Amino acid sequence: GAVVSQHPSWVICKSGTSVKIECRSLDFQATTMFWYRQFPKQSLMLMATSNEGSKATYEQGVEKDKFLINHASLTLSTLTVTSAHPEDSSFYICSAYPGQGDSPLHFGNGTRLTVT
């Protein structure tokens, strides 16, 4: 159980366009989801906390107008990279909290974004 699905798994887009990444909890409801970013050979860095029905909470240094997060339902959060630039190329991973005590976060399989 506690499966998190992320789509697409990879995307290539042109500079200046926007890209939407979806994160779904398939067999549980997630009031809170998290978006991470990973650069090559580096750690997973938390970008923002996505709260169902309310505004996302962004980590310091993350541009909220650049990375739009919408958590419209208990099973879906989306991350939109707006006006993408090559420096936005990265591996983006979402995770969701199953909501059971000390249950660990479950992660999606990530999205490899390449901006040309």
Add this chain to the structure above:
Amino acid sequence: DQQVKQNSPSLSVQEGRISILNCDYTNSMFDYFLWYKKYPAEGPTFLISISSIKDKNEDGRFTVFLNKSAKHLSLHIVPSQPGDSAVYFCAAITSGTYKYIFGTGTRLKVLA
């Protein structure tokens, strides 16, 4: 400021031997620690966790040890198998929050 550190970027171990992956942290407010395994182009998969009230947690071939005074934890895999080859991340949180702080990862290669 890297609050969670994995000082060994890579480790090679012979199949059947023990793999020991280390992790250090600086924030004394962390009270729950987790290890995740990650294959390329995939999301991390949860392996094992430990609460700060314990100093050891075991699950099959995986054992996590916590030394609070040293702010150090380690993951032992024994016996190591080729399928264990992956990048291992430790993560730390403060109870009541789900703001995971990850280390930089250690790439484990188990040689057949």
